Amino acid sequence: MTVTAEQPADSKVGDVVFEARGLVKLYGHVTALDGCDLELRAGEVLAVIGDNGAGKSTLIKALSGAVVPDRGELLLDGTPVRLHTPLDARRYGIETVYQDLALAPALDIASNLYLGREIRRRGVAGWLRMLDKRAMRRQALRHMSELKIGLRSMTNAVEDLSGGQRQGVAVARAAAFARRLVIMDEPTAALGVRESGQVLDLIRRIRDRGLPVILVSHNMPHVFEVSDRIHVQRLGRRVALVRPQDHTMSDVVAIMTGAMPGTEQAAPADRPPEPAPDHTE
Amino acid sequence: MMEPSVVGAEAEPRTGAGPLLRQALGLSTLGPLAALVLAGLFFSIQSDRFLTGGNLSLIVQQVMVVGTLAIGQTLVILTAGIDLSNGAVMALGNIVMTRLAVASGLNVYLAIALGLLTCAGFGVLNGGLVTGLRLPPFIVTLGTLSIAFALTHIYSNEQTVTGLPSQLTYLGKTFALGQTDITYGSVLMVALFGLTWYVLSQTAAGRHLYAVGNHPEAARLTGIRTRRVLLGTYTVAGLIYGLAALLLVSRTGVGDPNAGQTDNLDSITAVVLGGTSLFGGRGSVIGTLLGALIVGVIRNGLQLIGTKSIYQTLITGILVIVAVSVDQLARRRQR
Numbered sequence: 001m002t003v004t005a006e007q008p009a010d011s012k013v014g015d016v017v018f019e020a021r022g023l024v025k026l027y028g029h030v031t032a033l034d035g036c037d038l039e040l041r042a043g044e045v046l047a048v049i050g051d052n053g054a055g056k057s058t059l060i061k062a063l064s065g066a067v068v069p070d071r072g073e074l075l076l077d078g079t080p081v082r083l084h085t086p087l088d089a090r091r092y093g094i095e096t097v098y099q100d101l102a103l104a105p106a107l108d109i110a111s112n113l114y115l116g117r118e119i120r121r122r123g124v125a126g127w128l129r130m131l132d133k134r135a136m137r138r139q140a141l142r143h144m145s146e147l148k149i150g151l152r153s154m155t156n157a158v159e160d161l162s163g164g165q166r167q168g169v170a171v172a173r174a175a176a177f178a179r180r181l182v183i184m185d186e187p188t189a190a191l192g193v194r195e196s197g198q199v200l201d202l203i204r205r206i207r208d209r210g211l212p213v214i215l216v217s218h219n220m221p222h223v224f225e226v227s228d229r230i231h232v233q234r235l236g237r238r239v240a241l242v243r244p245q246d247h248t249m250s251d252v253v254a255i256m257t258g259a260m261p262g263t264e265q266a267a268p269a270d271r272p273p274e275p276a277p278d279h280t281e
Numbered sequence: 282m283m284e285p286s287v288v289g290a291e292a293e294p295r296t297g298a299g300p301l302l303r304q305a306l307g308l309s310t311l312g313p314l315a316a317l318v319l320a321g322l323f324f325s326i327q328s329d330r331f332l333t334g335g336n337l338s339l340i341v342q343q344v345m346v347v348g349t350l351a352i353g354q355t356l357v358i359l360t361a362g363i364d365l366s367n368g369a370v371m372a373l374g375n376i377v378m379t380r381l382a383v384a385s386g387l388n389v390y391l392a393i394a395l396g397l398l399t400c401a402g403f404g405v406l407n408g409g410l411v412t413g414l415r416l417p418p419f420i421v422t423l424g425t426l427s428i429a430f431a432l433t434h435i436y437s438n439e440q441t442v443t444g445l446p447s448q449l450t451y452l453g454k455t456f457a458l459g460q461t462d463i464t465y466g467s468v469l470m471v472a473l474f475g476l477t478w479y480v481l482s483q484t485a486a487g488r489h490l491y492a493v494g495n496h497p498e499a500a501r502l503t504g505i506r507t508r509r510v511l512l513g514t515y516t517v518a519g520l521i522y523g524l525a526a527l528l529l530v531s532r533t534g535v536g537d538p539n540a541g542q543t544d545n546l547d548s549i550t551a552v553v554l555g556g557t558s559l560f561g562g563r564g565s566v567i568g569t570l571l572g573a574l575i576v577g578v579i580r581n582g583l584q585l586i587g588t589k590s591i592y593q594t595l596i597t598g599i600l601v602i603v604a605v606s607v608d609q610l611a612r613r614r615q616r
Contacts, residue, residue, distance in 0.1 A: 066502075087504045102499040104492040106562045115492055116503040118485040129484045 013043035016078070017212050018063070018094070018181055023072035025058050032058035033069060034236030038214075040181060045203060045213045047223040050233030051256055057185075059233065060216055064096040064183050065089035076180060093179030099186045101170040105159035109151060110140040112158055113173045143176040144168070147205055164195030168202065175206050182206055183214045188222050200226045220249050232256050239264050312607060313555050313571040316600070320575060324582030331585055334461030341467040344551075344577035346371075346532060347544055348570065349470050349525040351551040352477050353404075353518030355569045358552050359481075360494040360514050361561025362418035366407065367522050368544030369429035372537075374400040374526030376433050379442035379536025382449055389448040397523035403429060404519020408512040426545065433538050442536030453531035466528045473524065477566045490514060495562025550597060551576060554604050575600065 020038040024031075032055045040046050050056040061067035063074070065083035073080050076092055083089045086096065103112045114136045121132040137154040144151050149168040151161075158166055167187055174182045184203065188196040196219075203226050207213050217223050223230060224244045232240040232255050239262025240255045254260035325332040350367045357364040378396030381387040387395075403425055410421040452466035481487035492500040493510045501507050529540055555572030557564025579600075580593045 086502055090504060096502075098502060100498070102496075102502040104495040104499050104562065106495045107488070107492060111488055111492075115488065115500070116505045118488060120485070129486070131483055131485060131488070 013041070015042045016040070017042050017076070018214075019075040019078075020059070020063065021073050021075070023059065023062055023069045023074075025055075025062065025067060025069045031236050033062065033072075036072070036233070036237045038063070038231060038238065039241070040212050040214055041229075042212055043207065043210070044228040045207050045215055045226055047227035047230045048214060048216045048233060049218070049220070049223055049230060049252070049256055054233040054256075055236040056216060056233050060096075060183060060185055060214070063089075063214065064094065090177070093177075094181055094183065095174035095178035096183040097167075097170045097174045097185065097187055099189065101166055103158045103166060103170055106157055108155045108157050109144075109161075109169055110137045110154040112169060113140045113143065113154075113176065117177065139176075140172075143172045146209075147172055147175060147202055149202070162195070163190050164192075164198060167191065167195070167199055171199070171202050171206070175209070175211065178211050181212045181214065183216075185216045186218065187215070188217065188219055196222065220253065224249055232262065234258060234262065238262075310556055310565055310568040310571060312604070313568050313575060316554075317571050317575050317578065320578045320582065324578065324585065328582070328585040331582055334459065336581065336585075338461050338463050338467065340574070340577045340581045341470070342464055342532065343581065344573045345464075345466050345470045346525055346529050346541070347547045347551060347576075348573035349473060349528055350522060350541075350544055351548040351555075351569045351573050352473055352566060353521035353525075354545075354548040355552050355555070355557055355564065355566045356477070356481075356490065356514050356518050356521075357418065358494075358549075358557055358559060359490055359561060359564060360511055361497075362411065362511075362515075363549070363559070364407065364422045364515075364518060365419065365545050366403065366422040366426040366429055367518070367525075367548055368541035369426045369433065370400050370403045370519065371522045371526045371529060371544065372539075372541045373403070373429045373433045373436075374523045375529050375540060376437045376442065376536050376538055378449065378526060379445055379530060380437060382446055383442050383444055383536070389446050393449070393527060396526055397520060400523030400526060401516055401520040404516040404522070405512070407519070408515025411515065412508040412511045437536070437538040439538060441538065445530065445534065445536070449527075450531045450534055452528055453534070464531070466531050469524070469528065471570075473521065474566055474570045481566055486510075486513075491562050493562075547576070550601055553601055556604065556608065558608055559605075 016039055018040040023033045023036040025033040062069045065086045065088045068084055119132045119135050120126045121130045140154045149172055187199050203213055230242050231238055255262050354364055374396040377399045378392050381392035382389045407421055407425055410416050411418050453464055455462040455464050489505045489510050493507045497507050551573040552569050554575050555568030557568055576597055579596055583593050
């Protein structure tokens with residue numbers, strides 16, 4: 001992985017961008033998160049994996065503002081932030097690609113890209129709250145071509161697109177508005193082999209354009225193909241934070257299922273060698 | 282670092298009509314437009330009185346009240362709701378306006394304002410129950426239908442209000458356009474259709490309404506305040522029913538507690554004939570105008586050629602089934 005140039009001026013590769021400390025979330029007697037930590041660094045794709053019931057989706061919801069944890073804190077660039085709604089997260093520049101994509105199928109691509117953030121015309125027409133449809137189409141097309149998503153007509157309804165194309169629209173929307181990071185929940189789950197490969201390329205492109213990515217996935221080969229570090233979630237907490245080149249897939253699966261102990265205590269070995277080794281945990 | 286692979290480089294989905302036509306009408310309105318033209322052609326061949334300015338103006342006057350109710354109905358149906366109460370709410374607004382002006386001797390404009398406010402209030406009630414308690418719109422508006430109906434009869438004492446001041450029936454007055462007399466009420470209805478079209482198709486508020494009807498969860502996750510959109514929609518619809526009440530007064534010249542009892546279903550008919558989907562998120566208010574006109578043209582045309590009016594009901598029923606079937610088939614083919 002080589003990351004160059006396009007980093008935001010205020011963060012270098014390896015700086016911690018987004019961090020969760022000791023998140024706890026209880027649903028009645030069920031402990032979904034049990035003192036869970038997470039750390040995302042600039043310029044990386046961090047995969048989050050875990051078995052069903054490991055608290056993975058609760059963690060992601062807490063990071064994207066859809067769930068408010070009972071305890072623990074979130075830090076963005078080292079500053080504590082409180083996310084009560086998905087809108088809060090978006091205001092901080094955190095964009096999420098949801099598993100069901102959160103696209104309105106009957107609306108066209110440009111409308112979906114700008115849903116809730118429409119561009120209004122200037123002058124009298126803007127005073128009459130008139131939309132600038134042309135500007136939205138033009139910019140939507142620009143975002144698509146920046147990410148090499150091969151959709152040319154922004155006036156097609158999303159329901160007329162293939163699964164991969166829809167994923168492309170959702171990812172382009174996140175990438176267009178994210179200023180700090182992008183969270184993707186199972187982006188390849190509904191796709192075939194070829195389209196999955198294209199979405200993985202898309203994830204790399206977003207990272208290479210300077211936005212770190214949190215990738216939630218069940219698919220081990222995809223995780224190993226695209227991620228820089230892997231966060232293994234088990235029983236509501238992080239049990240390991242490993243680099244894919246240091247471990248085999250079966251090791252990671254063993255940690256995930258509890259067949260092998262986690263590496264969370266053996267901290268330094270599993271940290272990326274890059275900068276500041278011990279300023280968390 | 283830029284791989285050549287591209288998401289979705291394969292076939293672009295085909296587009297139907299050109300973007301201009303699509304933007305002006307929306308594909309879903311082409312069917313109703315064709316139906317309206319065909320019906321018009323048929324009746325102008327059958328009767329030479331059909332295609333005269335006077336008769337066309339009459340058709341518009343005949344659809345004025347239901348057409349205006351159908352504007353509010355379209356808004357509600359686009360959010361995947363339905364409003365059974367609109368005819369009853371209009372009747373209540375109609376009685377409030379006329380009784381306050383005549384029996385209570387209130388200033389006419391104040392009476393009109395209070396009538397409009399009553400209808401908007403019912404919109405707030407409908408929207409509040411749908412969003413606050415998350416009750417199904419069908420049940421909520423079935424309830425408010427009965428409430429508005431009962432209040433109308435209690436407040437009016439079953440009496441028709443007569444002797445209205447002229448300001449209340451002003452919208453029934455006409456002006457001449459060439460050889461044809463046109464009522465101000467017709468102009469108000471067309472203007473309301475135009476304004477609603479603008480808001481729905483040219484503003485963010487309209488987009489949000491479609492999104493809420495199409496995929497409420499997606500709308501919520503993109504930061505749209507879905508409850509506020511719904512509450513606003515029902516409230517605006519209520520206000521529009523108030524304007525329909527004013528049009529009703531101008532057309533009948535009295536305050537009639539028994540008015541509008543089947544208008545709720547007639548307004549749904551107009552919306553459906555106009556190609557708007559009852560599942561929400563698809564359709565247009567221009568379609569609704571066409572739908573209302575189709576019903577008006579058929580009724581008027583059958584009268585002109587001397588057919589019993591019950592055949593109008595029969596044909597409308599068949600058309601509704603055809604319209605919904607076409608909508609379903611088109612949708613299924615897309616999937």
